[in-house]
Amino acid sequence: xxxxxxxxxxxxxxxxxxxxxxxxxxxxxxxxxxxxxxxxxxxxxxxxxxxxxxxxxxxxxxxxxxxxxxxxxxxxxxxxxxxxxxxxxxxxxxxxxxxxxxxxxxxxxxxxxxxxxxxxxxxxxxxxxxxxxxxxxxxxxxxxxxxxxxxxxxxxxxxxxxxxxxxxxxxxxxxxxxxxxxxxxxxxxxxxxxxxxxxxxxxxxxxxxxxxxxxxxxxxxxxxxxxxxxxxxxxxxxxxxxxxxxxxxxxxxxxxxxxxxxxxxxxx
Amino acid sequence: xxxxxxxxxxxxxxxxxxxxxxxxxxxxxxxxxxxxxxxxxxxxxxxxxxxxxxxxxxxxxxxxxxxxxxxxxxxxxxxxxxxxxxxxxxxxxxxxxxxxxxxxxx
Numbered sequence: 001x002x003x004x005x006x007x008x009x010x011x012x013x014x015x016x017x018x019x020x021x022x023x024x025x026x027x028x029x030x031x032x033x034x035x036x037x038x039x040x041x042x043x044x045x046x047x048x049x050x051x052x053x054x055x056x057x058x059x060x061x062x063x064x065x066x067x068x069x070x071x072x073x074x075x076x077x078x079x080x081x082x083x084x085x086x087x088x089x090x091x092x093x094x095x096x097x098x099x100x101x102x103x104x105x106x107x108x109x110x111x112x113x114x115x116x117x118x119x120x121x122x123x124x125x126x127x128x129x130x131x132x133x134x135x136x137x138x139x140x141x142x143x144x145x146x147x148x149x150x151x152x153x154x155x156x157x158x159x160x161x162x163x164x165x166x167x168x169x170x171x172x173x174x175x176x177x178x179x180x181x182x183x184x185x186x187x188x189x190x191x192x193x194x195x196x197x198x199x200x201x202x203x204x205x206x207x208x209x210x211x212x213x214x215x216x217x218x219x220x221x222x223x224x225x226x227x228x229x230x231x232x233x234x235x236x237x238x239x240x241x242x243x244x245x246x247x248x249x250x251x252x253x254x255x256x257x258x259x260x261x262x263x264x265x266x267x268x
Numbered sequence: 269x270x271x272x273x274x275x276x277x278x279x280x281x282x283x284x285x286x287x288x289x290x291x292x293x294x295x296x297x298x299x300x301x302x303x304x305x306x307x308x309x310x311x312x313x314x315x316x317x318x319x320x321x322x323x324x325x326x327x328x329x330x331x332x333x334x335x336x337x338x339x340x341x342x343x344x345x346x347x348x349x350x351x352x353x354x355x356x357x358x359x360x361x362x363x364x365x366x367x368x369x370x371x372x373x374x
Contacts, residue, residue: 058342060291
């Protein structure tokens with residue numbers, strides 16, 4: 001059960017504080033986490049789990065990064081081109097890219113996440129089939145590209161064309177849904193300092209995707225994580241690639257603005 | 269694409285206790301799960317891991333279905349001489365992978 005009283009108290013405190021922050025660049029809304037209270041999911045973890053993420057030879061996410069590096073150099077599709085033929089050294093060309101995704105695609109007139117961008121590049125420039133969501137190859141390429149942004153500050157949502165989509169994502173985040181009638185915000189804004197059963201409720205700052213979850217025993221995307229949460233409140237999850245999921249991803253990334261990319265992160 | 273992540277210190281003093289870490293990409297399918305149709309998903313695990321230091325076995329482990337995917341092994345040994353660590357993973361469905369790393373002992 002969500003302690004309703006606690007939510008009310010936190011909201012009222014924030015409403016008072018809001019006045020002080022009204023003139024800052026990122027507008028805070030009632031219930032938002034204060035900038036100085038923002039934390040990566042990393043900071044909620046036990047020292048043992050942190051140690052797995054910190055050591056690239058112990059972090060299983062690096063297995064996907066290695067696979068992704070091989071795929072980056074592999075010629076594919078009817079154009080018989082590899083990623084590297086256009087983008088050259090990923091360490092240079094891909095640095096900071098993941099930090100600004102999901103980004104606006106002018107042709108589709110909507111935001112696309114990094115996975116969708118990789119598939120668009122495959123179709124548009126390599127003449128190859130798009131890779132399936134959560135397939136090893138798509139996760140590997142995404143992890144390899146995102147790893148080049150490790151330590152770069154997240155800047156997704158800066159493009160003014162994205163503003164309406166960020167707003168849609170925020171609406172979804174605060175909209176109650178499912179048989180448990182819970183919004184994302186009920187846990188991740190109002191109760192992130194508490195626990196749900198034994199697990200820490202974190203702040204929903206997607207700093208390390210695609211990430212290795214010990215529970216999954218695999219790397220997984222932010223969309224997989226979102227679908228898991230939606231299933232958890234007993235709502236019908238959106239299909240992989242649904243615009244609602246991309247809007248949510250975009251809102252969450254914009255909420256983590258300025259926090260460093262950790263890909264491939266490890267989480268319990 | 270099975271791949272391994274190995275961490276052996278590149279240099280050590282003779283007699284030092286060194287930590288060796290080895291991570292192998294593997295699904296470690298337990299053999300206890302069933303598909304939606306009720307059929308058992310066949311067991312597919314690594315069954316043994318061996319580490320040899322200049323040909324001498326210094327560590328061996330047998331794996332069982334309860335071990336998680338992408339098994340990570342960490343152990344200690346004494347740096348006696350410069351040379352090579354050879355790692356070998358053997359498993360179901362003919363799985364057999366090797367990796368190696370060298371160390372300079374002064």
